[in-house]
Amino acid sequence: MFKVFIAIHLAGMAYGYRQNVLDFCSTVINGYRSDVGCECMGKTGKSGPPGPKGDKGDEFDPSELMSQLEVLKSKLERMERNPEITFQYCLIGVKSGAIPDSSMSSSTDYNARHLAKYGRLDRTLYAGAWCPLTTTIGQWIQVDLGSPHLIKATVTQGRDSPNGSSDWATTYKVACGVTDTNLSIITEGGKHKIFQGNSDQTTKVIGWFPEPVTCRYVRLYPQTWHTFMCLRMDVVKANCP
Structure with a gap:
């Protein structure tokens, strides 16, 4: 059951459901394994701003192929x-x-x-x-x-x-x-x-x-x-x- 739950949460993260670390850790550890004595410390910070876009690749030029x-x-x-x-x-x-x-x-x-x-x-x-x-x-x-x-x-x-x-x-x-x-x-x-x-x-x-x-x-x-x-x-x- 524990493995199934982790798989579900990871799938959710992969397909766009951005659950924070506190919720995930609390649910998995406190909800399913309270005997392990682990605690999650604080919430995650916000995501940083997106980086700049890469340069656009060169467009296909058929003239080079025709020349060859x-x-x-x-x-x-x-x-x-x-x-x-x-x-x-x-x-x-x-x-x-x-x-x-x-x-x-x-x-x-x-x-x-x-x-x-x-x-x-x-x-x-x-x-x-x-x-x-x-x-x-x-x-x-x-x-x-x-x-x-x-x-x-x-x-x-x-x-x-x-x-x-x-x-x-x-x-x-x-x-x-x-x-x-x-x-x-x-x-x-x-x-x-x-x-x-x-x-x-x-x-x-x-x-x-x-x-x-x-x-x-x-x-x-x-x-x-x-x-x-x-x-x-x-x-x-x-x-x-």
Whole structure:
């Protein structure tokens, strides 16, 4: 009962009922626990005057956000006009090795010489590309970027075959998302966008997204191919020099 009473009084104080200390102490101690021998001494003084109001915060200025968007748009336009900017500054790290082998995965692999980790742009080690076990729609290669990034494009190459085989993906789709269980296919005009792939073994082809997309996982699905479904790839950051 004692605990219930205290709870009621505290609730009253929280919701605006300002009971003074004498009333509260007298009621609780003298009314419910007269045997404890405690006394309340005097009444509380008046509350002091309210302090000055704080400064008003700055209002939201949309012009700053629009300025940042214009800067990003300008960078993207420069990237599209000059692919060398993309290759030198804007690749996410598949080619360079900043993305570790453990972050490269695939639906299937043709064999141990065609694993996803060999599907790096400009990689020539072993068979020179990722290739799936079978050339069927639904096969994919995926890169985990480690954290979400704003992505603008993918880059692909064909297989750099030591025996001269001509293998490359001529078209592909791209899916991306912040989790690998909830990927979305990049669309354009309400339909899955078909990206133009390669027409030889070594030429790099950039597949620009209609708009930058925030992704952690980027997955490429070859749709058509020459001889066999093989490719090397990297991912292009949207915000770069």
